[in-house]
Amino acid sequence: MEEDPDLAALRARLEEEERAYAALLARLDALAALPLPAQRLPELPGKLERLNRLWAAPGPPEGGGLTGRALRKRWELFAPVFQRQTEFNGTLVQVLNSYLEETGAFHARLAEVTSVLVQYLQRVLPVMDARDRVASTLSTTRAELVLEAFDRRQESLGRRLQGLLALRDRLETVSEEVRAIRSALAADPPPPTVADGAAARAAADAQYVAFENRFRGDRDDLRERLAGYVELFADAAPVVDLGCGRGEFLELLRERGIAARGVDGNAQAAASCRERGLDVTRGDLVDFLREQPAGSLGGVFAAQVVEHLPPAVLQDALAAAHRALRAGGVLALETVNPRSVVGFHEVYLRDLTHRTPLHPDTLSFLAAAQGFTDVRVEMRSPVDPAARLQPIPADGLPPRAVEALNENAARLNALLYGPQEYVLIARR
Amino acid sequence: MRRLAFVSPVPPAATGIADYAADVLWLLAPRYQIDVFHDQAAPDRARLPATVGLHHHSTLAERHADHQYDLSVHQMGNGPAHDFVYEALVRVPGLLVLHDLVLHHARGRMFLESPAARAYAADPGRPAAREAAEAEIAGYAAEVRHGYPAQAGRLVPAYLGTTGLLLPYAYPLFRLPVESSRLVAVHNEFMAAAVSDEVPAAEVVRIPMPIEPVAVAPGAVQALRARYGIAPGDFVVGTFGLVTREKRVETVARAVARAAASRPGLRLLVVGPAADGQALHARLGALGAGERAIVTGRVPMADLAAHIELSDAVVHLRYPTARETSAALLRVLAQGRPTVMADLEHLADVPMDAVVRADVADEEGEVTRAILRLAESPSLRERLGRAARAFVAREHAPARAAEAYAAAIERAIARPDPVSRAWPAHWAALAGRP
Numbered sequence: 001m002e003e004d005p006d007l008a009a010l011r012a013r014l015e016e017e018e019r020a021y022a023a024l025l026a027r028l029d030a031l032a033a034l035p036l037p038a039q040r041l042p043e044l045p046g047k048l049e050r051l052n053r054l055w056a057a058p059g060p061p062e063g064g065g066l067t068g069r070a071l072r073k074r075w076e077l078f079a080p081v082f083q084r085q086t087e088f089n090g091t092l093v094q095v096l097n098s099y100l101e102e103t104g105a106f107h108a109r110l111a112e113v114t115s116v117l118v119q120y121l122q123r124v125l126p127v128m129d130a131r132d133r134v135a136s137t138l139s140t141t142r143a144e145l146v147l148e149a150f151d152r153r154q155e156s157l158g159r160r161l162q163g164l165l166a167l168r169d170r171l172e173t174v175s176e177e178v179r180a181i182r183s184a185l186a187a188d189p190p191p192p193t194v195a196d197g198a199a200a201r202a203a204a205d206a207q208y209v210a211f212e213n214r215f216r217g218d219r220d221d222l223r224e225r226l227a228g229y230v231e232l233f234a235d236a237a238p239v240v241d242l243g244c245g246r247g248e249f250l251e252l253l254r255e256r257g258i259a260a261r262g263v264d265g266n267a268q269a270a271a272s273c274r275e276r277g278l279d280v281t282r283g284d285l286v287d288f289l290r291e292q293p294a295g296s297l298g299g300v301f302a303a304q305v306v307e308h309l310p311p312a313v314l315q316d317a318l319a320a321a322h323r324a325l326r327a328g329g330v331l332a333l334e335t336v337n338p339r340s341v342v343g344f345h346e347v348y349l350r351d352l353t354h355r356t357p358l359h360p361d362t363l364s365f366l367a368a369a370q371g372f373t374d375v376r377v378e379m380r381s382p383v384d385p386a387a388r389l390q391p392i393p394a395d396g397l398p399p400r401a402v403e404a405l406n407e408n409a410a411r412l413n414a415l416l417y418g419p420q421e422y423v424l425i426a427r428r
Numbered sequence: 429m430r431r432l433a434f435v436s437p438v439p440p441a442a443t444g445i446a447d448y449a450a451d452v453l454w455l456l457a458p459r460y461q462i463d464v465f466h467d468q469a470a471p472d473r474a475r476l477p478a479t480v481g482l483h484h485h486s487t488l489a490e491r492h493a494d495h496q497y498d499l500s501v502h503q504m505g506n507g508p509a510h511d512f513v514y515e516a517l518v519r520v521p522g523l524l525v526l527h528d529l530v531l532h533h534a535r536g537r538m539f540l541e542s543p544a545a546r547a548y549a550a551d552p553g554r555p556a557a558r559e560a561a562e563a564e565i566a567g568y569a570a571e572v573r574h575g576y577p578a579q580a581g582r583l584v585p586a587y588l589g590t591t592g593l594l595l596p597y598a599y600p601l602f603r604l605p606v607e608s609s610r611l612v613a614v615h616n617e618f619m620a621a622a623v624s625d626e627v628p629a630a631e632v633v634r635i636p637m638p639i640e641p642v643a644v645a646p647g648a649v650q651a652l653r654a655r656y657g658i659a660p661g662d663f664v665v666g667t668f669g670l671v672t673r674e675k676r677v678e679t680v681a682r683a684v685a686r687a688a689a690s691r692p693g694l695r696l697l698v699v700g701p702a703a704d705g706q707a708l709h710a711r712l713g714a715l716g717a718g719e720r721a722i723v724t725g726r727v728p729m730a731d732l733a734a735h736i737e738l739s740d741a742v743v744h745l746r747y748p749t750a751r752e753t754s755a756a757l758l759r760v761l762a763q764g765r766p767t768v769m770a771d772l773e774h775l776a777d778v779p780m781d782a783v784v785r786a787d788v789a790d791e792e793g794e795v796t797r798a799i800l801r802l803a804e805s806p807s808l809r810e811r812l813g814r815a816a817r818a819f820v821a822r823e824h825a826p827a828r829a830a831e832a833y834a835a836a837i838e839r840a841i842a843r844p845d846p847v848s849r850a851w852p853a854h855w856a857a858l859a860g861r862p
Contacts, residue, residue, distance in 0.1 A: 144594050147594050147595075148747075148748075152747070155788050159787070162776060384800060385689070385800065387797075
């Protein structure tokens, strides 16, 4: 099995060090087998015991009679010498005893120290091994963190790539369809001017429908968002939905039993609505309103439309709506809220066909100027709370600083992350 | 009637594959004469069809020699409950049902956590311990070398020297079991492609996992809400399955805690056995979800559906993953629960409109936002639940799984035994083909 050269070199060095370590440890171990004096000189304790027994000089002789007296006389003559010799012997034996005791204790201590030293050296390897393991675990943890981050990113990119590949497939399919349509048109071309105009309009219409599909969400999402407006028109039939798009709101009204019609400039959207049985005209919004008899409508609704109109056309549309509505009729206009930075940047700027950002006060003023009453504005589409600046907890921080920071965060939230849309509601 | 040997853990073994095996046996029992080979002291007979025989795995080779089975079906996973399957699949090659693409953890453990290997790990300075462990280490190294010849030189010492979990996920180590089988069955397209990429000669088929919705008794969910003290306006986020690091319960808890800052009344329901329930509770508390968490531990299978339906939304995260198709996820989808799941490549089979996918690069944020969106939109929940239910009914109907199994069994019977290759010596010896 091939091994990394650096790792192989480290392993070789480790083996060499381990061999040297083992050899030195074996030498030390051998030196630690130091015998005590009693072990080396087994006759010593017996001799010492005999010395202790013999050190005292003999006492005066006992016994009576002439011989006994003569002996005692002679002993008394030498008694001072015996006494000194006895004292000398006693001191010498005491010194020898102390010396031998001390030497034995010293040797025992030396043996104990050597034994502990060997044990200590034997523990060096396990300690180094435990340290190695801790270091290895730490470095593994670091590697795993990096690997996990990388792996997650790769997984995420993999999924996105799958999505892109699916999109590419779809694009290729659509390209084929377009080629087929072009071939059919080439085989049987309509009069050039009409064909060019129709094709251009159809292409633009198709693009806008695709745009709406992408950025305004699917039909179910939109129905869910618009459902809240149905109640406004509960007693306001017939209702006109200006710029009705894919007809979601008209369907909601129909389900509620409220008569309604729609108008949209996009031919593809209007045709799609009609396929679903909705009463939708393709045409200009202002013209459509002007065609309605005065006071004939109960409600006029427009979601995400007024910001597409130039100011003069918007004013014309408001005037035409005011004329077509009966007294008490409801006007509801939903539009992007340009006061919200995220609304303006993420919603308004995304659509190239937006013409006029409408401040709520401006739209209110224009509606009132055309004669509408009870004009009010309601905010819609709040930004996901998780996406807003989060208040900081008070833990361990000065309360006044926390209060000030959180108040500033709240102000910034209001400016940056205010509701992305609003609806103007007014009555004729 | 064809005779099958069915080698698998069965209930009550602590693996989801045991439950799966029981479900599959009920589907196959009417069509085949089946002997189940297991490694358990007391299999739960009541969970299995009465017609299947139950035998210890050590008798497989002998029984097969006495009276040949038409096919041996091996249920293989990355857990210790499958250790005995290796020998069986080599001795009696057949249909390998590969539940996990990654088998490296289990196989590594079998070699490197043997008593001798453990003794060496505990005292690496002792040459005698090293010698005793060498046979195991050599066996492991040989299998890694067979699977990854170019990387084995660095991979084996790296694996021996680390304590991390991620490395084996990158080297799944399934080549030997695949090469030793007549046919391989998997449950998702990702695994089918991965097996084919690494072992181009292998025959691979897909079998849907059989799952069907379980009827929940009227009032059962309300009773559970009352039992767990869930208030009427509370929104319950559930997570299901054996609580392991891979289930990312902590990520779910953090997401619930974050979402709760703007949506009060969020509850976290953790259903599934945990090694240490108290430690789990303490951890959830430290993450800010303690007061809103309900930790049930293991619930009986009969009560599982009611617990799923108790959840207003379910979060299903997996990382890292052995690329298994999760029965726990499919059960949740079958009950029509709106589900947030990790956006993983092997789960691409789940339709886009049936779940909310959480990008794994920002799981916590994605789950937080998904919970808030689901909590605010009953219609979105209803729509997801409907699509999820339809997906499972369409793709995982038991009848469909039974047909796919039958087709795979016939195909495997028609195929010859795998040819010998330059397998590691211990593997070739098991196969009787040194």
